[in-house]
Amino acid sequence: MPNPPNPARRSQSSRRAILAAAAELCSELGYGQVTIEAIAARAGASKKTIYRWWPSKGAVMLELIDETATITAAHPDTGDLAADLRTQLSAVIDLLTPAHTSPVAGLIAEALNDPDLARDLRDRLIKPRIARFKERMRRAQDAGQLSPEVDLDVALDLLYGPLYHRFVLHLGMPDADHLDVLIAHALRAVDPSTNT
Amino acid sequence: MPNPPNPARRSQSSRRAILAAAAELCSELGYGQVTIEAIAARAGASKKTIYRWWPSKGAVMLELIDETATITAAHPDTGDLAADLRTQLSAVIDLLTPAHTSPVAGLIAEALNDPDLARDLRDRLIKPRIARFKERMRRAQDAGQLSPEVDLDVALDLLYGPLYHRFVLHLGMPDADHLDVLIAHALRAVDPSTNT
Amino acid sequence: MPNPPNPARRSQSSRRAILAAAAELCSELGYGQVTIEAIAARAGASKKTIYRWWPSKGAVMLELIDETATITAAHPDTGDLAADLRTQLSAVIDLLTPAHTSPVAGLIAEALNDPDLARDLRDRLIKPRIARFKERMRRAQDAGQLSPEVDLDVALDLLYGPLYHRFVLHLGMPDADHLDVLIAHALRAVDPSTNT
Amino acid sequence: MPNPPNPARRSQSSRRAILAAAAELCSELGYGQVTIEAIAARAGASKKTIYRWWPSKGAVMLELIDETATITAAHPDTGDLAADLRTQLSAVIDLLTPAHTSPVAGLIAEALNDPDLARDLRDRLIKPRIARFKERMRRAQDAGQLSPEVDLDVALDLLYGPLYHRFVLHLGMPDADHLDVLIAHALRAVDPSTNT
DNA sequence: TTCTAAGCGAGACGGTACGTCTCGTCTTGAT
DNA sequence: ATCAAGACGAGACGTACCGTCTCGCTTAGAA
Numbered sequence: 001m002p003n004p005p006n007p008a009r010r011s012q013s014s015r016r017a018i019l020a021a022a023a024e025l026c027s028e029l030g031y032g033q034v035t036i037e038a039i040a041a042r043a044g045a046s047k048k049t050i051y052r053w054w055p056s057k058g059a060v061m062l063e064l065i066d067e068t069a070t071i072t073a074a075h076p077d078t079g080d081l082a083a084d085l086r087t088q089l090s091a092v093i094d095l096l097t098p099a100h101t102s103p104v105a106g107l108i109a110e111a112l113n114d115p116d117l118a119r120d121l122r123d124r125l126i127k128p129r130i131a132r133f134k135e136r137m138r139r140a141q142d143a144g145q146l147s148p149e150v151d152l153d154v155a156l157d158l159l160y161g162p163l164y165h166r167f168v169l170h171l172g173m174p175d176a177d178h179l180d181v182l183i184a185h186a187l188r189a190v191d192p193s194t195n196t
Numbered sequence: 197m198p199n200p201p202n203p204a205r206r207s208q209s210s211r212r213a214i215l216a217a218a219a220e221l222c223s224e225l226g227y228g229q230v231t232i233e234a235i236a237a238r239a240g241a242s243k244k245t246i247y248r249w250w251p252s253k254g255a256v257m258l259e260l261i262d263e264t265a266t267i268t269a270a271h272p273d274t275g276d277l278a279a280d281l282r283t284q285l286s287a288v289i290d291l292l293t294p295a296h297t298s299p300v301a302g303l304i305a306e307a308l309n310d311p312d313l314a315r316d317l318r319d320r321l322i323k324p325r326i327a328r329f330k331e332r333m334r335r336a337q338d339a340g341q342l343s344p345e346v347d348l349d350v351a352l353d354l355l356y357g358p359l360y361h362r363f364v365l366h367l368g369m370p371d372a373d374h375l376d377v378l379i380a381h382a383l384r385a386v387d388p389s390t391n392t
Numbered sequence: 393m394p395n396p397p398n399p400a401r402r403s404q405s406s407r408r409a410i411l412a413a414a415a416e417l418c419s420e421l422g423y424g425q426v427t428i429e430a431i432a433a434r435a436g437a438s439k440k441t442i443y444r445w446w447p448s449k450g451a452v453m454l455e456l457i458d459e460t461a462t463i464t465a466a467h468p469d470t471g472d473l474a475a476d477l478r479t480q481l482s483a484v485i486d487l488l489t490p491a492h493t494s495p496v497a498g499l500i501a502e503a504l505n506d507p508d509l510a511r512d513l514r515d516r517l518i519k520p521r522i523a524r525f526k527e528r529m530r531r532a533q534d535a536g537q538l539s540p541e542v543d544l545d546v547a548l549d550l551l552y553g554p555l556y557h558r559f560v561l562h563l564g565m566p567d568a569d570h571l572d573v574l575i576a577h578a579l580r581a582v583d584p585s586t587n588t
Numbered sequence: 589m590p591n592p593p594n595p596a597r598r599s600q601s602s603r604r605a606i607l608a609a610a611a612e613l614c615s616e617l618g619y620g621q622v623t624i625e626a627i628a629a630r631a632g633a634s635k636k637t638i639y640r641w642w643p644s645k646g647a648v649m650l651e652l653i654d655e656t657a658t659i660t661a662a663h664p665d666t667g668d669l670a671a672d673l674r675t676q677l678s679a680v681i682d683l684l685t686p687a688h689t690s691p692v693a694g695l696i697a698e699a700l701n702d703p704d705l706a707r708d709l710r711d712r713l714i715k716p717r718i719a720r721f722k723e724r725m726r727r728a729q730d731a732g733q734l735s736p737e738v739d740l741d742v743a744l745d746l747l748y749g750p751l752y753h754r755f756v757l758h759l760g761m762p763d764a765d766h767l768d769v770l771i772a773h774a775l776r777a778v779d780p781s782t783n784t
Numbered sequence: 785t786t787c788t789a790a791g792c793g794a795g796a797c798g799g800t801a802c803g804t805c806t807c808g809t810c811t812t813g814a815t
Numbered sequence: 816a817t818c819a820a821g822a823c824g825a826g827a828c829g830t831a832c833c834g835t836c837t838c839g840c841t842t843a844g845a846a
Contacts, residue, residue, distance in 0.1 A: 032309040046798045109308035113228040122366045161357025170318045189385030242819045424701040501700035505620040510758045553749025562710045581777030
C-alpha cells in the first residue's frame, strides 16, 4: 500500500535545498545539533519530503558527503608515491577535522549505532574509495615504484589505520612531518625494498 | 546555590546498582537503547541520583568500563613479544565486538559527539592503557627483543591503527592469522631487524 | 488564471465513484475517519478532481446526503396527522442513527465549525425539508385536522426540537411510544383543540 | 508499565495555565483553531503534560466549561416560573453564541464524532444540569405553580429542544419575544391548566 | 482527421498538528 | 542531605492529512 515514491518525479530543487541545509547546519551548529526538523525548516522543505527519500538523518548526511567529497577520493599520481599518499591522507585528515562540525566524523559516529547506516557508509562511501586507493597502488606497482608482492589490504590498514586510531581515540591528528614518518614506516613494512 | 554533592554521603549501593543496571541493559538491548531513564528504572534509582554523580550516560558507561576492563589493560609478558601482542590485540577486538552491545564501542561512538566525554575517555581509559603498552614494549627493548631505537608512538599507531580503522569503517575484524600478519608487518616497520 | 471548471466536461463516472466511496467509507469507518485522501484512493480518483468540484469533505457528504435522503423529505399524507408525523420523525431518527457512521450526523457536526458548510447545509438540505413539513401541515389545516391558527414555526420547533436536543446531547433517541407522547404534547401545545 | 500519573503530585499552576490558555485561544481564534500545540505554547506547558492529564482537546475544553459555566446551571427561583425559565434559557443561548468562539458549541460538535467525549459531556456537564432543571420544576410543583402531573422529561425536551434544534441546524436563535412564545407553548403542552 | 484544450489519474510538494518519546530539571516526602 | 519517585518544560521524532502543484494520458468538440 505505501508505494515507494517515483524517483522520476522527484524535485531536484528540494533535494538540493535539503542537502545544502544539512551542510550549513552541520558546519554552523555541529553534527549532533542537526535534526530532520531543522533541515526541513532551513530548506523550506516538508519533513515528509525528507522522510520520503531518506530513511534517517544519517542517510541525508551520507548523500551529502558522497556528493561533496569526491575530490578526496581522487588519488593524485605525480609519480612520487609517498608524496601522493601524503597529499591524499592530508585530505582525509581535513575531512575528519574538526570532529564537531565534520559531517564525515558525525556520520561515522552515527553509523556505529545504526547497522543499516553502517552498511551504506561502507558500501557507498568507503569501498569505492578503497578501490581507488588500490588502483593508485597498482599503478605504482606497474611503474616499479612498489614491489608487485605488496599486500594492498595490509598497506591500507597500515596507512589509514593510524589516522582512524588517532581520530577515534582523540589522540590528535599527526602533523605534516609525522605523517611523513608514518607513511615511510608503512611503506617499509609492506615493501622492505623501499628506500624511504 | 547548587552545592556540589558530598561524596562522603554517597550511597554505594545506589552506585553499584546503577552500574550493574547499565551493564545489563547494554548487553540485553544494545548501547543505543540504554537511557538514563531505563538505567534508573532497572536500578531502582532516581534519575536525579544519576545526574547528581554523572554528567551523562556516557560517563556512567565510562565508569562501568573502567571497573570492568582492567584485564585488557594488562599486557602479558611471556617473553615472546609477537605472541603477547596477539593476545592483547585479540582482547581489544573482543572488547569492541559485537559493536551493537559493546559498551566500549558505544562509548567511543558517543564520545565522537561529546567533547567532554571524549576528554574523559582519552584521559581515564586510553592514556593509561597506552602507558601499559609502552611499558611492555620497553621491557621488550630491555630484554633485547626489540631495538631500543623503535619509536613507540609509531608502533602504537601501526599495531592498533588497523583495528580501529576496520572497526570504525565496518570492514570486519582480522581473524587470528591475519592478525599475525599485521603484527609482523608492524614490528618489521618499526624494527627492520625483526625476523618475524 | 484559475478558470472555473467546465461542468459540461465533468466526468460523471468520477463523480459517482467519489460519492460512492464517501458513502462506503462513512459506513465502514465512521464519518470522522473519512478523509479526502481516503475517498480519492477508494474511488480511484485524484485528490485534484475532488477539490475541483467540491470545496471540502463536508460538501461531498452534503451532496451525497442530498441524493440519498430524498425519501425522508417526503411527508406521507394518510389523513392521520399524528401518525404521519410519527412516520416522518422516525425516518429522521434513523437518518441520525448511529451517530458514528451517519453522514447526516457527521455533516451536522462538521457544519458547526464551518460557516460556509453550515449555510449550504441549511439552505440546500434543511430549508427545503422544512418547506415540505409546512406544506404537509397546511394540508392538515386545509383538511380541518389542525387549526388554521397554528404557528407552523413553533410547531416545527416543538416537534423536531426534542429529537435534535437528544441527539446533540447524547440523551438517547425516543422509542416509538415516547415519540407518540412527544407528538401529542407538541400538537396540543400549538393547537389546544387537538384531542389526542 | 505506563503507570497512571499521581494526581496528588499534579501541578496546579500548570493546570490553571493550560485551562486559561485554552479559554483565551478559543475566544481569540475560535474553537476550531485551538490545538494542543497552541495551548501548550500559550500556557508555557509541555504537550506531554496536557496528554498526561487529558485524553484530548475536547476533554480540556470540557473541564474548562465545567469550571466556568456553573452559573448557567443555577436556575433562579423568583416565584415566576416562566420568567425564571426565560432567564435560564437566555443564559444557555448566550453560552452557545457565537458558535464560532463558544467552547460549549465547539465541544458539542466535537463530541458528535468522539464517543468517549460524548459520554463525558453528557455525564459530567449535561446530566447535572438536567438534575438542577428538574429540581427547579419540582419546586414549582411544590409551590403550586405547576401541576404535579407534569412529565419533567417531556418538559425538558419541549423547553430546550427548540434551542438545540435551531442551534444545530443554523436556523437562528429565538429573540426574547419568541423565547417567551416558545416557553408559553411548552408549559401549556405539559400543563394545560397553565394560563400563560 | 488532426489539433487542442480541458478533465483526469497519479502523486510529490510545503505545511500543520498529531501523539509519543527522551532529555535534563525540579518537587515532594520518607529515611 | 540524600534518596526514590515521578511530574515538569522542552523539543525532536515519525505519521497523517491538508490543499496546491505538476506531470502525462485520455477525450472531446473544433478546425
